Amino acid sequence: GTSSDSGSIGEDPEKIIMGFVPSQDSDEIADTVKPLADKLSEELGVEVEGQLMTSYSALVEAMGSNQVQIGFLPAFGYVLANEKHGVEVILKSERFGSGTYRAQYVVHADSNIESLEDMKGKTWAIPDLTSTSGFLFPAAQIMDKFNVEDVQSGFFSNTIEAGGHDNALISVYEGDADVATTFDDARSTIEEDYPDVKDKLKVIEYTSDIPNDTISVTKDLSDEWKKKIKETFLSFNDDKEMIEVMNEVYSWDAIIEAEDSEYDVVRNTYEKFKDTNLLDN
Amino acid sequence: MNMHVPPKPKKSPIKVVRNIAISIGLIALYVWAFATIEIPWGRIFSERTITNFDRVIPKLFSPDFTFAEKVMEYMMETLFIAFTGSFMAAILAIPFGFFAASNINRNPFLNTLGKWILNADRTFPEILLALIFVVAIGPGAFAGVLAIAIHSVGMLGKLYSEVIESIDMNVVEAMEANGANKIQTFFYGIMPQVIPEFMSYAIYRFEIDVRASTILGIIGAGGIGTLLVISSRNRNWDEVGMILLVIIIFVSIIDYFSTAIRKRIV
Amino acid sequence: MIEFKDLSLVYPNGTQGLKNVNVKINEGEFVVIVGLSGAGKSTFIRSINRLVTPTHGELLVDDTNILKYKGKDLRKLRTKVGMIFQNYNLVKRSTVMKNVISGRLGHTGTMKSIMNMYSKEDMALAYESLKRVNIEEKLYSRADQLSGGQQQRVSIARVLTQQPSVVLADEPVASLDPPTSHQVMKYLQKINREDNITTIVNLHFIDMAMEYADRIIGMRSGEIVFDGPASEVNEQTFEEIYGRPIKEDDIRGGKEDNDQTP
Amino acid sequence: MIEFKDLSLVYPNGTQGLKNVNVKINEGEFVVIVGLSGAGKSTFIRSINRLVTPTHGELLVDDTNILKYKGKDLRKLRTKVGMIFQNYNLVKRSTVMKNVISGRLGHTGTMKSIMNMYSKEDMALAYESLKRVNIEEKLYSRADQLSGGQQQRVSIARVLTQQPSVVLADEPVASLDPPTSHQVMKYLQKINREDNITTIVNLHFIDMAMEYADRIIGMRSGEIVFDGPASEVNEQTFEEIYGRPIKEDDIRGGKEDNDQTP
């Protein structure tokens, strides 16, 4: 392929492919990445193709085979990619002035659940078993705090996989579940359809901070190129037009530097689940 | 009038027992299926379903026409993916078809092997194929083409082998009696008998592949499925409505022409 | 010349298809084999171009034993021996011309035949053969658009194109109605006489055998039970072959029809 | 009694099936209609149970005009008029018994018939009918396991079960060989005589018509061109009907066969 022989260390890539996965943890998902790719191409002096992907596992693997050089990976995807393919994080997003976000525990406003303890034996709505904020972080927190192995049916009485942060919230809103875990604050995503959601649903607790989604690069890119890419992206912060594009494409407010170590928290969480069978529910 | 009608002939006891066993088995199967399937009826017949209907249905049936251009673009890509993939499969399936046809490949072991390979291929999820090819060749339409091509070989190879198994072998014998060698027999005796059916099935497969390539969107291997996944995640039902409309129109047109062409071929 | 020397054939399942057959067929003869179903007529005929392989004895075609032939030799033998089948065995979806030219496959290189590159002579020969059976105007029709009699004539043209020295015909008229049968038999007789091609035909019907054959061979359970000129055949001969007196069914009805285009 | 009063039928495409037909058929008669293909024989017969609807004139069955019949009346008429078809029209995959009992559908409620709930009388009647055509031992065989003649006898049994006052038969022997044809005609004659059922049969063959009919009606282009007892038929009559002298083909060969189980 044209791109596969492009990235060996020291050589200039002929073409850079940049992969996006619309994150489920964000409330707006773009369906075009062309302006961003064009701008990058202009700045880097090499053809850049933006590729919209719908599955981060495909993106992780494609970065592993160096078919994609730049990946917009969510935190959990980055940890997997780093572990398996040595993918390196160079930047991450800033939203609402923060480089991190967190997950929230949401219950019905009339509910008598006030704390994590009260959730014991209740029904839990999660967006998806692979969601960082919707499942992995809250589950890890409960595992640590209450020393349980099996959160889904050992701590909670029942777990519903709702298929999206919005649906998890709606489950609680409609009374099908007692607790939902989502990113902070997923309630605004359904405000249009459920105007009173912020009154009807309340947040009782948050998890620790989760680092935001990353811009990562494959290990096959030379250091020089990594640096060049990083600086180009950082320069977008000063370019009003570009930051608008970034915001539109991915709802990023700014691009900031990131270190691999920031993702240790995700890594540790993932380690907890790696060997347990997540799906014995 | 004599009111006597001879009784029905007695079935052999083995048959009776077998029929009873089959009936009990079937009833048990249904009882099991309906009794143990987990359907939260309470949730389905709830306020929430009604609000969902109110939210989804009106939007679904008022497609977002500003979205049409983008949908068309992706739909065209889907058509190209399906066409290229089906074409490749139509060619690739030929050797597999002959390999799996028992009247050509007379080695029972190899023949069975051929049939199993095709069967396994059909069961191998397209999504995983798409993933493998995204990794191998990068994300984009080509990965989708390859996934469609490889997946279609399974079904086309099976259909081809059935066509080959139904050919008139006397003709092959007549060719041999002419002094024709194997290759000549193949081109003069076998190919003319199978080509029209092969073409007909290939067109049929193209029709299926247009629909099937929606699935590729799940993994990022191009096509209209990408839009579908994104729009549905965003709960943009008017966009989903538009996608649905475009697919119905395109597939109907293809369906119409493919039926007309296939009728003429065979 | 074809010579069967103490030839026997046992099928893999143990059926004895031929039993110690000794017979000599001279060049240019028109021989008809008659016999009940299962008598071994087809086996006899198919041994000559080795569609089946006798298991014992010798079969000489032009003074060489063909039983050991394989690969190239076999194909050469088959090029020399043309065959006509009961169900014509044409490729239904190919044109008449393509079917007829396939008679030349044994004479044509593989690549050339795949690319449909035939010499002008071959094409002319094929066309000539079609003319000889009066069906040249169907040249580009698909074989499945022809009637049974027409298809059988195409299959004769195919054999003619092969320019064989021997023609075998395994019940060539069994699928045809009486007038068409006579027509086809006439064509066979014609090419036998005009080209001096040795012709061996299987038939079920007595009257037809007697009408066209120079020589009749009767078979029963794999053995030859009668061999002589058609004129020597009498009711008793048939009793020998069929094991019972002659019946109306053994005769194919209908008078021959002189108008040869259906 | 069936009476055609100036009856005409024009098919939607303009073909004139019947042209001003006037004829009266009395109870218990055995009438054979003869005529060339396309003469209107089937149209004549099918008018009587309204499988086709004449466009002009009157058709009286038992003194009431049936042309306006619809729905229930029509089904009642059909229950009274049994019909036998050239191709037997049995449901191949159903048993003989199920085919025969379907003759009683017109007398049975929809639900009952769908649940296969027939009265003992109906069952006995069906069996009786089978016995009358000597095929009772095939009771539980599937229809497609029977020979042509047997199938036609089953279809006669089906009609008998219907207990009709009129039987129509549209070329009931066209698909059968001569001995079997005679057998089937004999059964038709038998039920006509024993039960005094008016029987109207279409036939192609002269000799058979003359052998079984009380009365022969000749048709040509939708008109009746001959009507009289079988004894009055002569060569000239046929010339009138067929528009040409009698030929060998008009006669169905074969002697009748008295052994009635094939």
Added chain:
Amino acid sequence: MTKPLNTNVVPTGLVSSKAKLRMNIILLVVIGLYIFSSAMTNSSILRFDADFFKNVWMMFVQLFPPNWGYSNVVMDKLLETIKMALIATTIAGILCIPFSLLAANNIVHNKFLYNVTKMFLNIMRTIPELILAVVFVGLFGIGVFPGILALIIFSLGILAKLISETIESIDMNPLEAIRASGGNTLQVIWYAVVPQVLPQFVSFTLYVFEINVRASVVLGFVGAGGIGLILRQQINFLSYQNVSTIIVITFVVVVIIDYISNKLRGRLV
């Protein structure tokens, strides 16, 4: 005897020149379309380089060996899939009866009704099962219920088409015979149509059952229950050995279903 038109002309080809021209044009169009769509999808054969095969191989080997420890989870979901397919096929099988009767032109003589039914069925068959699943999940939430609904609609389209075609090809004579003996429409259908189409009906239903089992691999991806759900999870965790457990077990079950339904089908005809 027919005289040849021109005795001296020797044919130049094996098919008439008109047929040859037509064949060449068709060939040209098809190959042209192929080249064009290859270009549009960037499907160059040149991209099959060593890296390509290396990458395919690297992915492929990760599937081995399957993780048998995971098979009890797979079996659970597979049983759910089979239940879904069974229920959906049964309901579709019942629903398709009126539809296929209405879509058979030898049963329904009202052109309008026939065309409307046909068009409805055709449109239903154009909708990919994935969209059906997405919409039903949107309406009823995640779970097997929307999956079953999607499968019902999906199989109804196929079944009604196949069966209406079978009905259109039945022998019409027995229908006339039943009508001639006074049977009403329902009786005609029950006595003359049903026995003729029953074997095909069962055979097609079994065939659709098998298709449904395969289809539910996809449905799970959008949350409509069944085996696809865990396939997605395992792919997301990059646990390919679990993925291959899913594939292998699904394959075995499909083969068993295939075997049983072939046996049943063989018995019917």
